[in-house]
Amino acid sequence: MRFKKLGLIAAALATTVALSLTGCAAGTDGGNNNIISINGSEPQNPLIATNTNEVGGGLIIDNIYAGLVYYDADGTPVNDMAESITSTDNITWNIKIKSGWKFTNGEEVTADSFVNAWKYGALYSNAQLNSYFFDAIEGFSYEEDTELTGLTVVSPTEFTVKLTSAQSDFPLRLGYTAFFPQPQAFFDDPAAFGENPIGNGPYKLAAEGAWQHNVDINLVKNDDYKGGRVAKNGGLKIVFYATLDAAYADLLADNLDVMAGIPDAALKTYKDDLGDRAVDQAAAIFQSFTIPSRLEHWSGEEGALRRAAISQAINRQEIIDVIFNGTRKPARDFTSPVIAGWSDALEGSDVLDYNPENAKALWAQANEIAPWTGTFELAYNADGGHQGWVDAVINSIKNTLDIDASGKAIALFSDFRTEITEDTITAPFRTGWQADYPALANFIAPLYQTGAGANDGDYSSAEVDALIEKGNTAKTLDEANKAYQDAQVILLKDLPAIPMWYGVSNGGYSTLVSSVEFGWNSVPVLHNVIKK
Amino acid sequence: MVGYIFKRVLQALPVFFGTTLLIYFMVFAMPGDPIVAMFGDRGVNQAVYEQLRAQYHLDQPFLVQYFYYITGIFQGDFGTSFSGQPVGDVLAATFPVTIRLALMAVTIEMLVGIGIGLFAGLRKGKLFDNSSLVMSLLLISTPVFVIAFVFQFVFAIKLGWAKPTVSGAAGFTELLLPAVVLSTLAVAYIVRLTRSSVIETSGQDFVRTAYGKGLTRQRVVRVHILRNSLIPVVTYLSIDFGVLLVGATVTEGIFNVPGVGRTLYQAIIRGEGPTVVSFVTVMVLIYLAVNLITDLLYAVLDPRIRYGK
Numbered sequence: 129m130r131f132k133k134l135g136l137i138a139a140a141l142a143t144t145v146a147l148s149l150t151g152c153a154a155g156t157d158g159g160n161n162n163i164i165s166i167n168g169s170e171p172q173n174p175l176i177a178t179n180t181n182e183v184g185g186g187l188i189i190d191n192i193y194a195g196l197v198y199y200d201a202d203g204t205p206v207n208d209m210a211e212s213i214t215s216t217d218n219i220t221w222n223i224k225i226k227s228g229w230k231f232t233n234g235e236e237v238t239a240d241s242f243v244n245a246w247k248y249g250a251l252y253s254n255a256q257l258n259s260y261f262f263d264a265i266e267g268f269s270y271e272e273d274t275e276l277t278g279l280t281v282v283s284p285t286e287f288t289v290k291l292t293s294a295q296s297d298f299p300l301r302l303g304y305t306a307f308f309p310q311p312q313a314f315f316d317d318p319a320a321f322g323e324n325p326i327g328n329g330p331y332k333l334a335a336e337g338a339w340q341h342n343v344d345i346n347l348v349k350n351d352d353y354k355g356g357r358v359a360k361n362g363g364l365k366i367v368f369y370a371t372l373d374a375a376y377a378d379l380l381a382d383n384l385d386v387m388a389g390i391p392d393a394a395l396k397t398y399k400d401d402l403g404d405r406a407v408d409q410a411a412a413i414f415q416s417f418t419i420p421s422r423l424e425h426w427s428g429e430e431g432a433l434r435r436a437a438i439s440q441a442i443n444r445q446e447i448i449d450v451i452f453n454g455t456r457k458p459a460r461d462f463t464s465p466v467i468a469g470w471s472d473a474l475e476g477s478d479v480l481d482y483n484p485e486n487a488k489a490l491w492a493q494a495n496e497i498a499p500w501t502g503t504f505e506l507a508y509n510a511d512g513g514h515q516g517w518v519d520a521v522i523n524s525i526k527n528t529l530d531i532d533a534s535g536k537a538i539a540l541f542s543d544f545r546t547e548i549t550e551d552t553i554t555a556p557f558r559t560g561w562q563a564d565y566p567a568l569a570n571f572i573a574p575l576y577q578t579g580a581g582a583n584d585g586d587y588s589s590a591e592v593d594a595l596i597e598k599g600n601t602a603k604t605l606d607e608a609n610k611a612y613q614d615a616q617v618i619l620l621k622d623l624p625a626i627p628m629w630y631g632v633s634n635g636g637y638s639t640l641v642s643s644v645e646f647g648w649n650s651v652p653v654l655h656n657v658i659k660k
Numbered sequence: 661m662v663g664y665i666f667k668r669v670l671q672a673l674p675v676f677f678g679t680t681l682l683i684y685f686m687v688f689a690m691p692g693d694p695i696v697a698m699f700g701d702r703g704v705n706q707a708v709y710e711q712l713r714a715q716y717h718l719d720q721p722f723l724v725q726y727f728y729y730i731t732g733i734f735q736g737d738f739g740t741s742f743s744g745q746p747v748g749d750v751l752a753a754t755f756p757v758t759i760r761l762a763l764m765a766v767t768i769e770m771l772v773g774i775g776i777g778l779f780a781g782l783r784k785g786k787l788f789d790n791s792s793l794v795m796s797l798l799l800i801s802t803p804v805f806v807i808a809f810v811f812q813f814v815f816a817i818k819l820g821w822a823k824p825t826v827s828g829a830a831g832f833t834e835l836l837l838p839a840v841v842l843s844t845l846a847v848a849y850i851v852r853l854t855r856s857s858v859i860e861t862s863g864q865d866f867v868r869t870a871y872g873k874g875l876t877r878q879r880v881v882r883v884h885i886l887r888n889s890l891i892p893v894v895t896y897l898s899i900d901f902g903v904l905l906v907g908a909t910v911t912e913g914i915f916n917v918p919g920v921g922r923t924l925y926q927a928i929i930r931g932e933g934p935t936v937v938s939f940v941t942v943m944v945l946i947y948l949a950v951n952l953i954t955d956l957l958y959a960v961l962d963p964r965i966r967y968g969k
Contacts, residue, residue, distance in 0.1 A: 170743065170926070172698065172742055172743055172930065173698075173742060173743055173744065174743060174744035181698075181699070181700060182700060193854075196881055206755045251713070252707055255707070255708045255711035255712055255715070257698065257699065257705070257708060258710065259705060259707075259708060260705050268703070270706065270707045271707065293838065319744060323743055323744065323745075340753075340828050341743065341745050341749070341750065341753060342750070342753070342754070342918050342922075342923055342926075343827075343828030343918045344827075345830055369825075369916050370912075370913045370916055370922045370925070371913050371914070371916075373914065374824070374825050374913065374914060374915065374916040375825075375916075377812055377816065377817060377824035378823070378825050378916075380817045380824070381816055381817045381820065381823065383823050383824055383825065503767070511929065514685045538691075539691060539692075540690070540691060540692045540697075540929070540931075541692070541697055541929075542691075542692030542693055542694050542696055542697035542931055543691040543692030543693075544692070545692070545693075545696045545697055545699070545700075545704075546691075546692050546693040549696060549704050566784075579703065613906060632689050
């Protein structure tokens, strides 16, 4: 009798198992073999171009939209929707777009699609994360809702942009996510649109609800796209991985076609694992640590000597070899070798060489002005895998200068950034910058101009400001780059941040695909990938 | 019996409010500002920052935030994640996956663990018993992520028997490998537990009586020894089931299972208050339910236990 009851429970349990198991779909691939899979991460915000500032969402948006220009693999801007972008004074820009292009819902892409999208992105009360990209346009305000008066629609295929000051690199910026056009459907209900965005790019969402949160997003080729990025494959499946390790396991098993990034644990072996399918190239990533001048000992004459001493006390190449298995390049300036205008021979760049004798001498000189007290600390966020190199840098400094030094871990990235932006951090801290668009200016102006958004060390130099202004108003790109190089010569003297190294993009691809190339921004050029 | 269940459910109410309040406070007290983190290494745009804080009620005092959250829950609204997805949808998407995985792991634990344990207990001191001891010690002393990586490398990458990671569908066959990994540790414990319990029960008077009545060995083992030995095992299994349901963060991360553990981990890293609290709340409820069911199961297994008159 009682045994029957047990049987009943067993039966009930079995049914639950069966029921929950039937909830699963049968197949995993739709059967379409021409789909390229690539690793990504769950977008942190709804898929709205002006509100996406991180790689997870950026990878998707860049593939489903076509802006005025796109960047080819080496970072050169190529007209996508733009017919021409011209200016005589670098202040008023005349933009003509190609006609006959359509969003994937059939709506025509016109000058209004751009102008309205930009106005939406810039409007104060819309609180878009990328709104600062529009702050050079006349009428922009960080304080209240204002009309972006600098934008004027001339005809359905032409509009003008009036800036508040001359910006020679303005056309270079236009390939960035923030400047994409939006169809009318977006303005009707931005929140719903962000779930199922409608673009005009080489790919489109496979269907309504193609974004499966925390799992993947499926894109298919957009046959109506007429630009230079026509897809050579049938579509993309962007799989969201929690860790790079999981993605790498899939890559090794040919379960993932293209992988951007290599997990730390596999950095030593991935070239053996993948052979000629391994990717290792320079990236538009600059890493440094910033020493705010408000800290004791780090301002004025004494500060300048100590900064130069610290910089020369670090054996960058050795740290790169030991900690990163050689997958970084020692910094020679404040930008990146993949950017046009980069130079490894700027005046004063020898301050970035490892020179222990000189470092000791400079440090002793500084001690004559005011004796060194306390410990040299270097703060970093503990959730980002920075401990290894920070400890190595600390040891390098400690051994060369014979002072107390230690790393200072702050548990979470959010906490770390809060302390930096509120100026409550009491130690030098790690900083990094990945370019939004391939221009020297993007590495200099946002970080070292007086009062700029990412000027974490609150650096201010009238000379640098003047040279940035000179670069902005330059008539040609070469002229502009010269000015930014001159600005860096001053930065190399002042060292508001100590340049460490340039990032490298690592990655790889499976045996099932070919023609995989990684772009200037470390993102694979997906439309060219061919399934074998 | 019904009265007993009612009483237990009533008891769950203060636990529910207590845990949500506590967890909400812990997320609130977490260092760092999630909105600052949204700007990444870029500078913070003050205007956008203020508005986002207001949008997620982060500018309000703690109790006001909690009030917003709890009133929302009673209207069936668990809040919204930063990516604009209702947290209710996130719960609905992840829990079935984890429940499926946990059920599979527990089933494996039951079949393999109790089977081996019973066999070893009945053949005390023999070769099978000794080798099961060695096996369990080996499994207990190996961390689960080591087993996970080894299994993934050998069975998925080298032999190709399974896919290294789980797709969005998270089907039965895909989940088999992570389920086996998850079950290894518990299998080892259950083998030891069942074995000693069986040995103890075998020496009881009622077992001798049963043999004395002339029952076959098979029937004595099945009806008298096994059933009476299962109580500690059921306790362990239910606790383990609870642990598995609230997410095996490490294993889910390694096999990229779109389940509770992985999602919760990411929510904590991003400081998404509503997501974290909702997940933990549901976990607490599940834990309470599993505990209640376990207590009821005791009555089924042992006739001497009776609930509520």
